[in-house]
Amino acid sequence: DAGVIQSPRHEVTEMGQEVTLRCKPISGHNSLFWYRQTMMRGLELLIYFNNNVPIDDSGMPEDRFSAKMPNASFSTLKIQPSEPRDSAVYFCASSSLVTQYFGPGTRLTVL
Amino acid sequence: GIQVEQSPPDLILQEGANSTLRCNFSDSVNNLQWFHQNPWGQLINLFYIPSGTKQNGRLSATTVATERYSLLYISSSQTTDSGVYFCAVEQGGSEKLVFGKGTKLTVNP
Numbered sequence: 281d282a283g284v285i286q287s288p289r290h291e292v293t294e295m296g297q298e299v300t301l302r303c304k305p306i307s308g309h310n311s312l313f314w315y316r317q318t319m320m321r322g323l324e325l326l327i328y329f330n331n332n333v334p335i336d337d338s339g340m341p342e343d344r345f346s347a348k349m350p351n352a353s354f355s356t357l358k359i360q361p362s363e364p365r366d367s368a369v370y371f372c373a374s375s376s377l378v379t380q381y382f383g384p385g386t387r388l389t390v391l
Numbered sequence: 392g393i394q395v396e397q398s399p400p401d402l403i404l405q406e407g408a409n410s411t412l413r414c415n416f417s418d419s420v421n422n423l424q425w426f427h428q429n430p431w432g433q434l435i436n437l438f439y440i441p442s443g444t445k446q447n448g449r450l451s452a453t454t455v456a457t458e459r460y461s462l463l464y465i466s467s468s469q470t471t472d473s474g475v476y477f478c479a480v481e482q483g484g485s486e487k488l489v490f491g492k493g494t495k496l497t498v499n500p
């Protein structure tokens with residue numbers, strides 16, 4: 281199995297631009313999670329899906345952030361417009377029962 | 392919400408030494424997992440252990456749910472064990488994991 285796949289691995293953009301992060305979960309997993317990791321706040325859950333349906337988005341920082349899961353093999357996290365404080369590593373994880381498996385992350389830098 | 396505290400925050404060992412990392416949590420949990428984040432940033436799941444004891448090679452973990460703590464043991468440490476170890480808990484069957492701040496382990500040759 282290829283594991284959780286994320287793209288891009290690195291993204292550098294300017295303030296105000298739209299950013300789209302992508303995730304392909306492990307085949308057969310029915311839950312997908314988006315996390316953000318920063319030095320100040322550690323690892324935070326942003327949103328999670330079960331069977332492609334958003335279950336809890338209470339961690340999404342504000343309306344500039346949105347996430348979709350159009351099918352079982354693909355999810356996106358979009359930031360529009362981006363701000364320098366959005367700079368972080370964004371992880372996608374998936375699970376089939378309880379154990380979560382993380383992707384390699386996307387390092388986002390907003391200038 | 393539930394609080395997760397890990398100790399120590401930093402730990403430096405010589406190769407071959409043993410260590411114990413601790414995770415305290417403030418309420419009963421349905422799910423507890425230990426993760427290792429290597430120096431390249433990859434998060435690897437080590438154990439799913441809401442209660443009891445498990446072992447995997449040089450690593451073992453014990454969770455005493457009634458006393459709200461979990462321990463991760465690393466024996467005969469190697470330089471490849473370096474990184475940050477996170478404890479994460481979930482309560483109420485929601486699948487939402489709350490992470491501790493981690494223990495940064497450095498193993499010197």
